[in-house]
Amino acid sequence: MPLRNVSRSFAPLAAAVVLVATLGACTSSTSLVSARTQGYEISDSAQAQIRPGQSQELVTLVLGSPQSTNTFSDQTAWYYVETKVRQTAFGLTMIDSRTVLAVYFDKNKKVVDKAIYTLKDGKTVTIQTRRTPSFGEDRTFIDSILQSF
Incomplete structure (x- = not known):
């Protein structure tokens, strides 16, 4: 059983080493x-x-x-x-x-x-992003539909 506990503690370390090696290979060529x-x-x-x-x-x-x-x-x-x-x-x-x-x-x-x-x-x-106000109030599509009923 001690062998099993040792392999469990090295699993995260091995995963980190594989991840670092993979990322290192990607960034070394580009x-x-x-x-x-x-x-x-x-x-x-x-x-x-x-x-x-x-x-x-x-x-x-x-x-x-x-x-x-x-x-x-x-x-x-x-x-x-x-x-x-x-x-x-x-x-x-x-x-x-x-x-x-x-x-x-x-x-x-x-x-x-x-x-x-x-x-x-x-x-x-500086570019101005202001809009020229339209006549009346701005309505959404749903407001227009509800207003028609």
Whole structure:
């Protein structure tokens, strides 16, 4: 009978060892946090190739299509956005850095200037979640049915 008591005391310990070994095998091959780049990867050599006086076609050849464009009267701006993020295995995303390359064109579609913006240059905008009140009172579907009787 003493042998049986000894095996009962080792059962929880053996289960814990098997659980730790299993979880250790899972996490050793994959990382809990992965780093990746969202959007366009802006290289220093590509930035250096963009100079005033170049055409939009040449900019498209060097950088590709812009992610966003904007037009102000006779000037146009193309934006290339690079965002470096870390994402956990549980879906939590953290932004490490964001770089925006803005290329400005004149009315003749020639480069006038370029600028690089980072997270320090941005401003946080608070989005209002207020709703415009409707005329009358808000009723649920069941309230509407009960009201009709």
